[in-house]
Amino acid sequence: MASQEPRWSHHSHHSRRSGSALTMDSLAAESDLRIISYVEVGCLALLTYDTLLNLDLEYRHIWSSKWGLIKCLYLWSRYGTFFDTSLAVLKRIDRDINLDPLKCNTLSKFITIFSGFGIGITEIILMTRTYALYGRSKKVLVFFMILWLSIGGFSIWAVINWMESVQVDPLPGISCDLYNSNDILLLCYIALLAGETVIVLLTLWKGFHTFYLVGSDAQYSHLITSFYRDGIMFYLVMLLTFIVVVVLQKRCTSSTPAHWRGTSSHHTLNFCLPLGYPCSGCCM
Numbered sequence: 043m044a045s046q047e048p049r050w051s052h053h054s055h056h057s058r059r060s061g062s063a064l065t066m067d068s069l070a071a072e073s074d075l076r077i078i079s080y081v082e083v084g085c086l087a088l089l090t091y092d093t094l095l096n097l098d099l100e101y102r103h104i105w106s107s108k109w110g111l112i113k114c115l116y117l118w119s120r121y122g123t124f125f126d127t128s129l130a131v132l133k134r135i136d137r138d139i140n141l142d143p144l145k146c147n148t149l150s151k152f153i154t155i156f157s158g159f160g161i162g163i164t165e166i167i168l169m170t171r172t173y174a175l176y177g178r179s180k181k182v183l184v185f186f187m188i189l190w191l192s193i194g195g196f197s198i199w200a201v202i203n204w205m206e207s208v209q210v211d212p213l214p215g216i217s218c219d220l221y222n223s224n225d226i227l228l229l230c231y232i233a234l235l236a237g238e239t240v241i242v243l244l245t246l247w248k249g250f251h252t253f254y255l256v257g258s259d260a261q262y263s264h265l266i267t268s269f270y271r272d273g274i275m276f277y278l279v280m281l282l283t284f285i286v287v288v289v290l291q292k293r294c295t296s297s298t299p300a301h302w303r304g305t306s307s308h309h310t311l312n313f314c315l316p317l318g319y320p321c322s323g324c325c326m
Contacts, residue, residue, distance in 0.1 A: 078134075079131075079134045082127065082130045082131050082134065083131055085127050085130075086124075086127045086128060086131055089123055089124060089127060093120070093124075100120075104116060104117070112167070112170060115163055115166055115167055115170075116167065118160075118163055119160060119163050119164050119167065122156070122160050122163075123160055125156070126153050126156045126157050126160065129149065129152070129153050129156075130153055133146070133149050133150065133153075151205060154201065154205075155201065158197060158201060158230075161234070162190070162194055162197075165190060165193070165234075165237065165238075166190065168238070168241055168273075168276070169186040169189075169190060169241060171245075171273070172186075172241050172244050172245050172248070172273075173186060175244075175245065175248045175249075175252075176244075176248060182244075189237055189240060190237075193233045193234065193236075193237045196229075196230075196233050197230045197233060197234070200226045200227060200229050200230050201227070201230070203226055204226045204227050231284050232284075234280075235280065235281065235284050238276075238277055238280055239277070241273070241277075242273055242274065242276075242277040245270065245273040245274075246270070246273075246274070249270040249273075
């Protein structure tokens with residue numbers, strides 16, 4: 043008679059496999075978090091480099107100019123980006139935050155909201171540039187207001203729904219992050235890309251129309267070329283960024299922080315590209 047395998051062997055084998063799977067997940071999570079930390083530090087370094095590189099231009103054209111809406115929006119976008127990117131790095135290295143779920147939860151949500159608000163401000167700057175190309179047309183202004191409010195309202199709704207189902211980092215002490223398998227934030231990127239597609243199409247149309255009319259006016263053509271080139275470059279990099287975000291959203295492990303998949307680094311990218319200065323770096 044064949045000897046029966048002891049009952050405990052299946053349970054023991056299953057336990058070993060479960061323990062091994064848990065260890066693998068933990069290692070994968072730690073590896074993901076380390077990469078995320080490198081990227082966020084890189085974003086802060088890029089932002090610092092961009093600021094130093096353009097300090098002379100900024101002093102001559104921004105700080106020396108009269109105060110107005112565009113100047114305020116620029117300064118908010120420029121230095122507000124330092125704020126949320128620095129917080130993103132801080133929560134990686136501060137053990138008090140890592141070990142306190144309440145602090146982790148509050149800080150991570152604040153960074154997500156602040157970054158989203160900063161991206162919204164940058165979109166206003168992009169729309170203002172295109173609005174200027176159209177000679178401050180009231181129709182274009184009303185259209186952009188409706189577009190911005192629609193995208194902003196939808197994004198606020200999506201973020202609120204996302205926050206209702208987030209959970210604090212299951213690996214306390216390793217990193218402070220929120221986790222969520224909900225893909226609703228991906229819809230924010232789709233809405234953002236749709237809005238930027240509209241902006242770049244309007245820029246393309248006006249650029250083509252102006253080139254056709256201006257003809258040999260070299261100085262004005264150079265200005266329009268700058269607007270045209272910067273707008274297209276920004277859109278193409280944003281499109282590439284969106285594709286990367288989608289790939290990360292679908293392929294990263296379940297333990298990868300959901301809110302990181304594009305938020306603060308996306309804010310850095312959103313600021314560095316559209317302002318027309320020499321630095322056209324992106325961080326994603």
